[in-house]
Amino acid sequence: MTLLSVSLLSVAFRRYQGLLDQVDIDCLSYLDLEVARGEMVALFGASGAGKSLFAHAMLGLLPGNAVVTGSIRFEGERLDARRLAALRGRRIALVPQSISYLDPLATVGRQLGWAAKRAGRKDFARSDAIAALNRFGLDEPVLRSYPHTLSGGMARRVMLAIASVGDPDLIIADEPTNGLDPANAQKVFGFLRGFAEAGKGVVVISHDLAAAVASADRVAVLRDGALVATEDAATFTKNGGAGLSPYARALWRALPQHDFTEVVHA
DSSP: OEEEEEEEEEEEEEEEETTTEEEEEEEEEEEEEEEETTOEEEEEOOTTSSHHHHHHHHHTOOOTTEEEEEEEEETTEEOOHHHHHHHBTTTEEEEOSOGGGSOTTSOHHHHHHHHHHHTTOTTOOHHHHHHHHHTTTOOGGGGGOOGGGSOHHHHHHHHHHHHHTTOOSEEEEESTTTTOOHHHHHHHHHHHHHHHHTTOEEEEEESOHHHHHHHOSEEEEEETTEEEEEEEHHHHTSGGGTTSOHHHHHHHHTSGGGTTOSOOOO
8 A cells, every 4th residue: 555655746945036036946856756565665866865854754744935835745644744643653753863853951761752742642651651662772870871972883773663653654763873873774774664564665765776675675776856766675696786776876886895896987
């Protein structure tokens, strides 16, 4: 069943040119993407390709000068501003890119409680908060911790716990392994894979192509704001990626573990 359907999505930002004239700066152009229940889709691209902008567009978190065209549908129903506001933090959750999104003045337990309240969980108890942490390998004492006392890997897992307390149907994780060592990055991808296997839809935005290929079902490749390829993840590892589109194959072959055998031109 298709959970998220994005059709011809374009995002531009309107700015003044001189005193009176306005101009639209195109940043995303005509993106098409579908995510089914039980599926994990990785959105990959170089810095500046538009990955985080896509995430913010999905959540309706764009500034007032954004010009958005195309359609975004959730379970077949068009997402307008009112419906997005009703679903955000409940059925659609974001794992932000930076751990700075955690409130430095509030304990982890309080922030879990806030997330539960936003999700409409009126009966959320301490035992539920502990269970949310345990799901990501964190123990009860973390409830009393402030973000600055946590390691990067722990903070990432706290953000996953916060995103999951409302039992969302769709999780969008924006660079969830940024700054993590390979072992912790693998754990985070494993948690996201678990969401998909539980019947959720997952979009993981990542610059780590190798990790994305190992965990996702499909990989969507962004380049300069345009979606240039959507590939089955398994295709990357078959015959050196011979079945991939040219740009996706070049990206794959240019990884260090493939001895930089191809050069990707901007």
